[in-house]
Amino acid sequence: MTKAKCSEQDKAFVSALVDNEVSLDDVQTDDIDSQTLARYSLIGDAMRSETAPSIQLDIAASVAKQLENEPVHAEFGQQQAQQQPAASQQNAQVISGGWWRGIAQTAIAASVAVVAVVGVQQYGTSDSEQSDLPPLQSQPFLGSASPVSYSSEPALDNAERGLRELQKQRIGALVMEHQRQTREAARIAANDESQSKKDQ
Known part of the structure; x- marks a missing residue:
């Protein structure tokens, strides 16, 4: 079937x-x-x-079977023989071209290095006119720089200091109230004592 x-x-x-x-x-x-x-x-x-x-598929056998059924062209062998001399000529050109390409790249790299060295040396020399200006100008051309506040202490330290001041004020108020009450108690005690002496 x-x-x-x-x-x-x-x-x-x-x-x-x-x-x-x-x-x-x-x-x-x-x-x-x-x-x-x-x-x-x-x-x-x-x-x-x-x-x-595990399914075992024999893919190699099926590909080989399909290749056996594929028609063979007789011109393939002749084309390969003709392409070999042309390929050897191209390889010779590539090899010689690669040699020149390497020299050209080296020459370009050397010229860039020379320009960089000469440029740095020329930049390092100073004229009297150029010495007045700093290499990098930190202020703008027009206007003035605006001041920026800088706190050397972090915000948490400021908050802790404020809490300590508040606690000191409260403690001071409590001490003053205690002293007032002590004086008042002493005055009341003195009045009571003088009243008791008068009554006797």
């Missing part, structure tokens, strides 16, 4: 056979292609999640 001969009825029969809906006694082995049966069996196993842990 090849692909050309396989009808819908044959496909349904093979599917029923794989799904165990038809017994093997009812099947004639001549009617069923073994590859078709293997494919349907694999599909059924995959749908039921009963596939083997």
